[in-house]
Amino acid sequence: MGLISDDVAAQLKQEFGKLVNPVRLVVFFQALADPESEQVKRLVEELAALDPKLSAEACNFVLDKERVDALKITRIPAIAVLGQDRDYGIRLYGLPSGYEFGSLIDAILDVSSGDSGLAAETREALKAVTQPIHLQVFSTPT
Amino acid sequence: MTGYPELAQRYRISSVPKTMVGEAQEFVGALPEPTLLKHVQQAAGANLIA
Numbered sequence: 001m002g003l004i005s006d007d008v009a010a011q012l013k014q015e016f017g018k019l020v021n022p023v024r025l026v027v028f029f030q031a032l033a034d035p036e037s038e039q040v041k042r043l044v045e046e047l048a049a050l051d052p053k054l055s056a057e058a059c060n061f062v063l064d065k066e067r068v069d070a071l072k073i074t075r076i077p078a079i080a081v082l083g084q085d086r087d088y089g090i091r092l093y094g095l096p097s098g099y100e101f102g103s104l105i106d107a108i109l110d111v112s113s114g115d116s117g118l119a120a121e122t123r124e125a126l127k128a129v130t131q132p133i134h135l136q137v138f139s140t141p142t
Numbered sequence: 143m144t145g146y147p148e149l150a151q152r153y154r155i156s157s158v159p160k161t162m163v164g165e166a167q168e169f170v171g172a173l174p175e176p177t178l179l180k181h182v183q184q185a186a187g188a189n190l191i192a
Contacts, residue, residue, distance in 0.1 A: 036145075075146065094145045122179050129186040136162040138155050
């Protein structure tokens, strides 16, 4: 029995028809210390199986230190949503359930298109921001 | 937020969705894009001073 029901899988397959470029989902887990992270790993693997443009890579938070450092992962469960050749810095922490599942799907579509959806004026103004700014959105699973 | 109590405490999260822009700029709920941009610009300015 999968985490993603047949109905939801069918909807997602349709949604993933909008994918432009490949997206890599790197999930960080540690089954013993954090059973929830094992569930996130399964979820990401099931998601990636829905479309050939998606791929999943599972990394152990303790053993795969190189990946943890390279992607600046600070806690688990974590999902890094990466473009083919580009990391936009998108990380999702915790179990993406309820509304947050939609946020994960949106992140995948945004990364795939390479388009943030921001207005032209906003993009222009952001050119003046030269140092990295860390944006963190906190939510509660619904 | 309940999964990461140390972050909830550090950023004084009492209602969600709460967004932190850098370490000092914060807001709850959704904002129009120009207002969000202002937060980012202020965070960038604060970093320059620091």
